[in-house]
Amino acid sequence: MRTKIIAGNWKMNKTLEEGQALVTEIRGIVRDEHTGKSQVVLCPPFISLASAARLLEGTGIALGAQNCHFEDSGAFTGEISPLMVKSTGAQYVIIGHSERRQYFGETGEMLFKKTKAAIRHGLKVIFCVGESLKEREEKIFFKVVESQLQEGLFALDRKEFSSVVIAYEPVWAIGTGLTATPEQAQEMHNYIRKVIGMHYTEEIAEETTILYGGSMKPDNAAGLMAQADIDGGLIGGAALKARDFADIIKAVG
Numbered sequence: 001m002r003t004k005i006i007a008g009n010w011k012m013n014k015t016l017e018e019g020q021a022l023v024t025e026i027r028g029i030v031r032d033e034h035t036g037k038s039q040v041v042l043c044p045p046f047i048s049l050a051s052a053a054r055l056l057e058g059t060g061i062a063l064g065a066q067n068c069h070f071e072d073s074g075a076f077t078g079e080i081s082p083l084m085v086k087s088t089g090a091q092y093v094i095i096g097h098s099e100r101r102q103y104f105g106e107t108g109e110m111l112f113k114k115t116k117a118a119i120r121h122g123l124k125v126i127f128c129v130g131e132s133l134k135e136r137e138e139k140i141f142f143k144v145v146e147s148q149l150q151e152g153l154f155a156l157d158r159k160e161f162s163s164v165v166i167a168y169e170p171v172w173a174i175g176t177g178l179t180a181t182p183e184q185a186q187e188m189h190n191y192i193r194k195v196i197g198m199h200y201t202e203e204i205a206e207e208t209t210i211l212y213g214g215s216m217k218p219d220n221a222a223g224l225m226a227q228a229d230i231d232g233g234l235i236g237g238a239a240l241k242a243r244d245f246a247d248i249i250k251a252v253g
């Protein structure tokens with residue numbers, strides 16, 4: 001049985017105080033309502049990691065960063081290393097989000113280095129892949145996602161790969177209100193699982209958690225989750241509202 005995960009990607013939102021308030025609110029609702037069958041992960045901005053870690057102690061809710069550098073330390077002004085992320089109490093890090101690829105020029109080669117370094121420090125990596133609208137219209141989405149997996153992940157050995165969670169996030173669905181239909185998402189998730197099976201083993205593919213991301217909301221989460229290869233969600237906008245996030249957690253189960 002693979003682990004189901006609901007991860008909240010807060011992006012560049014919430015001050016330290018606002019972040020503490022949101023963590024506290026989510027913590028309360030999760031305590032009262034969550035079955036505990038799936039793993040909840042909160043990914044606030046770096047500034048909130050350490051305080052969130054304290055608030056989440058003993059709750060079963062995990063914590064993640066949204067990015068990290070690939071070196072442990074050094075002259076990289078403005079960057080945060082995986083070692084530093086780990087030291088806050090975080091267990092996860094998102095790598096390769098389309099906004100990082102698009103606005104910060106992160107390449108497949110850099111993402112591989114980041115992933116490898118994060119895993120070396122004992123972090124689990126939520127590795128994002130997904131095609132643009134143009135790539136979907138040109139019907140090259142399978143090829144695009146396959147090459148993102150190839151460049152960013154497939155040089156990991158089997159043991160390293162066991163620390164990877166994949167998030168399929170079609171760029172055209174992120175923050176747009178447009179969601180992939182459950183069938184479109186399932187088609188890609190199934191393809192991703194097949195490609196993993198070809199590069200590693202079928203058993204590894206079966207065990208890999210594959211999340212959907214892109215305008216996942218309380219009202220579409222159940223339909224997505226009903227698909228065989230969708231194992232949870234990476235939630236942006238709806239993760240900033242405790243009630244919506246909790247309702248998505250409920251739909252995931």
Ligand code: PGA
Nearest residue numbers: 174175214215235236237
């Ligand atoms: P969204 O973002 O849920 O706001 O579309 C998802 C993401 O970018 O991870």
